Amino acid sequence: MNLNFWLPVLMLSSSFFTGLIIFFLKETSTRLRTALNLTGAVFKVVAVHYMAYRLLVLDHIHQVSFSMGLGFDFVLRVDFLSLMFLALSSNLWLVTTLYAVGYLEGSPNRSRFFGFFSLCVTACTGIAMAGNLISFFIFYEFLTLVTYPLVVHRETKVALEAGRTYLWYTILGGVLLFLGVVWLQVIAGPLEFVDTGALEALGPDQHNILRVIFLILIMGLGVKAALVPLHGWLPVAMVAPAPVSALLHAVAVVKAGAFGIVRVIFDVFGRDFAGFLGLLGPLAVAASITIIFGSLRALSQSDLKKRLAYSTVSQVSYITLGAAVIASFSTVGAIVHLVHQGIMKITLFFCAGNFAETLGLHNVRDLRGVGRRMPITAITFTVAAFGMIGVPPLAGFVSKWYLGLGSLDGGSGWIIGILVASSLLNAAYFLPVINALWFETPAKEWKTLRPSRFETPWMLLVPPIFTAGTALLAGLFAEWTWSPLGLARQIAFGMGVYP
Amino acid sequence: MGLIFDLIIGLSLAGVAWRIVRVREHFQAIVLFITFGLLLSLAWTRLKSPDIAIAEAAVGAGLAGVLLMDALGTLSSTRNQPLPGRFLQLFIPCLFLAGLMAYTILFIPADFQGLGPMVSEALPDTHLEYPVTAVLLDFRGYDTWLELGVLLVAVLGVLCVRQAGTIKGSMLPAPAEPVGRWIIKLLLPLMVLIGGYLLWLGAFAPGGAFQAGVVLASGGVMLWQAGHPSLALLHHVWWKILMISGFVFFLILASSSLLYNQQFMTHPEAKMWILGVEYAATLSIAICLISLVLASPARNQGDQRARKTES
């Protein structure tokens, strides 16, 4: 039935064409715009679940490829790993759209915002479904282009400055990735994500070149995955409106980098060959430095969103760390953390957005006693914060648990130390916020900027509740086959890495 | 014997050229340039290519001289011009280039044949006796057509720079002295006669469209210099039509060959067509060159000339 054949393209075009149409909508037609947005999002979620059903039950891999005539062809392929990232990005896109509609009530240039917003999700879907490194690169660059207007959406001087630094980093990363991809293509010819063994067959004399290419690829992807030297743009880009920083810096842009690193390690080089080349050791070291560095910087940040930004820097490196350890559990941990970190971080950003939008509170210190005024947001914040720290019933604990197991049987014990230290540091910068929320008396009376029946407009309230709930469920029902952990196990099994 | 003559011409050419570049005074440079043009046409005659000699004398020395003198007229003071600086840094590379080229000339193959014989044996079926005109109009007709185009574009360019629709504006006042009028009465008919003669000659002897056009053009320039009112009579639409007549006639002839699906630019059998093209080309070259000389001065050239004489 050719619908199945065209499903991936349908997924892409659903948000691409809604984006284009929204561009041309007049500023005042908010109702039509929201309707278009939501239908696009819902369609995508349904399509993802339908595809998940076909993939997991009927084991039917969707593959579409167009030949670009340049010696490689443009492949869209949905396998387990891409399905995971697809599910993450489409669900969270639906939630964030709802949140964004509420958040941007009455602010200027919303058509432009939502146009670029849906284009950005198209880029994420494209990254997830890329069948080979070249299509991945094409969507990677497309993502850079499309996120710039979102970062500078406020059009203030600071936003433009942030946009400029964001651009410098991402364009640099893009160029590096371009060089790496071309060089790989020159040496190994067009390379699908499927045939992982191809690089090994190249013979020993190419190993040094492959090491250099690996380094270039990781630096290119590291920019977006916010590895230490290249993370500068993330805290600066916090100046963007909350839904942007929520979806982009928790889910889309940062995950694209991490997802790319996972693809490069597992599908391009193959984990064992990468280990044989001695590349994974330094990568693990870099990741752990980022984890510790990110958490330390987060401690000293007084602005809530900046603090969350630095915590993202450190959390994303968990994925890189997990991928860099040659052990089945740590691979599962890395992949599952891809999803858990996304859910928890987006809740934190939603709550930060709520505090800023309704009560105008940005600084951590003036969050004292907000729990009384906005109980539900505070509860979701606490749930997500505990998840980040790794408190047992929540999703964060599951992935940290697997990462720990993996590092144990992977023979590199020091990673356990890193994990424990970072959990302590997480606690060190999250607990004071929770303590301020609940147990301290409010210093001054708050003036509500956005009056509404509930504590904040319902559109701002529902998304955090939904995502906090998913985080809780993902932790509790981890053993369920459809849960993120179950999917992660299936992926690892598919890669022949799991037992 | 011939060698000495060649040596004299060669050395004098080089000497005059060097003087032109090195002399401080612009006026002297231009006068020397006119002598350079005449010397060059002398060289052409020595190298047995008379029609180029005519063209060079009339254009290189004549029209170019008039244009340069006219342009020089606008310069306020041509007295004490600074000698161009940085002599050495510029002279050495040019010298090096000259040496390099001179070295390569030694390798010109001795048995150089060129396309001469080929032209002479393909000449009969072009109905033209004189090889140069045959090459110009028939073998390399496309070049001549484009060259008419270049002339036309130059006039368009001059009009564009002058932001003027026509050349009407730059009529000169009639000179006071009787000599100006007398010379017109005497020379102009002669010039037209010689132009026609050259044109007619073109089919079988050195001469042809360019030389005739250039002679007629110099006649026209003389008319303009003498402030003769007849140039103003020409209605500007007619002036446009005449100017593009050569180019258009060639275009129609060339594209007509497409209708009989021959190759582009093949001339029809009758000789009359080629001569027709030649006559149209002469007319349009004359008009174009006159417009080039006339259109370049500013609109109020008339009173400028008057101001200069009494200043």
Added chain:
Amino acid sequence: MPELLILVPFTGALLCFLFPGHIRDVIGLLCAVLTFVASIILTGNIYQNGPIRLNLGGWKEPLGIGMCVDGLSVLFIFLTGIVGLLVSLYSVSFFSKANNQSLAKHFWPLWLFLWGSLNSIFFVSDIFNAYVVMELISISAAALAALSGTNASLIAALRYFLLAMAGSMAFLLGVGFLYAQTGTLDMYLLGAVTDGGPLMAMALGLMTVGLIMKTALFPFHFWLPPAHGEAPAPVSAVLSALVIKGSFYLLLRIWCTVFQDTTASPQTATLLGLLGLTGVIWGSYQAIIQNRLKLIIAYSSVGQVGYLFLLFPLVFITLDPAWKIEAWTACVFQTISHGLAKAALFLAAGNLIHATGTENLKSMRNIADRLPMTTFTLALAGVSLMGLPPSGGFVAKWMLLQSILASGQWWLAAAPILGGLLTAAYIFRILSQAFVSDDQISCCGHVSFVMEKSALLLAIFSILIGFRSKEVIFLLSEQVYFVIQGGIIP
């Protein structure tokens, strides 16, 4: 029929010269459409049944002038067709504005003459004929550059014209040297002569220098920014997108047919590559520090032209034929996508300057919401210039980098990498200006529908060309006359 591509623009030019008033616009547009259709038909014709060889006047090679239309020339014709049509569309409404009314009667004849001569340069196969056509292009381009009549544009036009004249003289002397060595004027007969003596090397040097001056390669690029910056928008679009490509095409044609294996070609090829590299970096660097919008775009032309010259070291120094087709496609794609994107950029810049009334980049306030279409065009054209994926520029950079890495001359790789970065810098400098918000909205001149849409169409074409690389490779490998050392077909 290739002759139509020359006859139609010339007849149009003459009619525009004769008729006054609005008839001129109608004739101009009609000729533009006809020429565009003819170029599309020709491209299809060449694509199906191979190159065409014409002998003008019915005379065989050495005597008469030949015309040859093959894969390479047809791609350039295609580029000229598209840009020509859309620029003509743009200039119909550009010259109907109040202040430009008087310029129209000079613009149309010169522009159509330029178009006709550009088309005929792409058919050329006789070197003296090439000299005459180059001269025709130089005079019409210089006249168009001097169209706006300000001091700066006049001086820039004259500087360009003098340089072009010097280049033509050098080219003519090169023709003399070639004629001295071989006795024929036709390129393909010249190609057959194998003993590349010092005469041929000297001719190679002279002709290359002559043509480099006109293509504004690095040491001779100083005339381009003022000339293209000062001219009115449609003129600078044409100058940047097409005129420099004409002399580049001639250089390519001469190198491939006549100077394939002359003694000096490998060293000169490396020199050209080096100059191209410095051109890319210098041009892009200059573009970043400029303040006037049109100067930025003009300097970016200097930069992008540098990419074209990277072809010479890749193709003319012994390289296994497998990667040669990559280098060729890279160069052709760079030409086409740069032509389209640069024309779009200049037209969009024209719209911006018309709307905001200022040339200075800093004083252009929130263009995004007042002129959304123009900002979108700027973005699309910028994407293609930077070489970000799906665009034509991306394909060019991709293939260029591949052939550079495969050919082992890794120092050339700096061009696509560094050049790409620098291009991104100045493109985003323009784009970020679009997002700067400004409360006192200065009066915004009305930019007509046609002007915006033609710029947008050009930008979209430069993106779409990226997808059609199969046909271009086919045109370049099978439908081409000349054979580079070791054959061009991998």
Added chain:
Amino acid sequence: MMSIYEILSILFCLIGGFFFLAGTLGLIRFPDTYCRLHALTKADNLGLGFIVIGLIFVSGSVPEVIKLSLIWFLALVGSSSACYFIGNHIHLLSKVRENRNGPDI
């Protein structure tokens, strides 16, 4: 041996050459413009006349003779009018300078 005509033509050409030499000498030696003009037009035209006569002796056909004499006639017209214009121009310039500051050029 050379026929009488050839001897005559060489003789006349030499005389013509001598006059040209005189004219050029005059051009260099004479102090002001009027004298130089005087020398040039007189001596050179005369020299040209002698050379034309010399060539007529060796010319082949009648039209050639007419052409030669036409050349001489045109040269006469050309140089005399040129001399007049230059002289007139110099005269006007000097008159202007007189009433301005007096020195003669």
Added chain:
Amino acid sequence: MTTLLIYAFTSIILFSIGLFGLVSHPNLIRKIVSLNIMGGGAFLFLISLAYHGRSPDIDPVPQAMVLTGIVVTISATAFALCLTRRIREKTGQCLLEHCPDKPET
């Protein structure tokens, strides 16, 4: 053989002198004059080749080329001179360096 050498060398010297003149003179009119000298040099080289071909009469193709070249050069010079005059009128000097838009002199 030697006539070719003499004229070819003169043409090369003319070409180089023209180039030197073009490069060294700031004044535009002098530049245009040097350009014409360069053109003259190039044409001389072509015609010296034509004469060198020892066929009965000289090779017409370079002659045709030079004729076309002369007309092209004169039209280019006329256009350049018109531009120079316009610059002279607008900026008051015949130089290539730019000065702000002064009113018409």
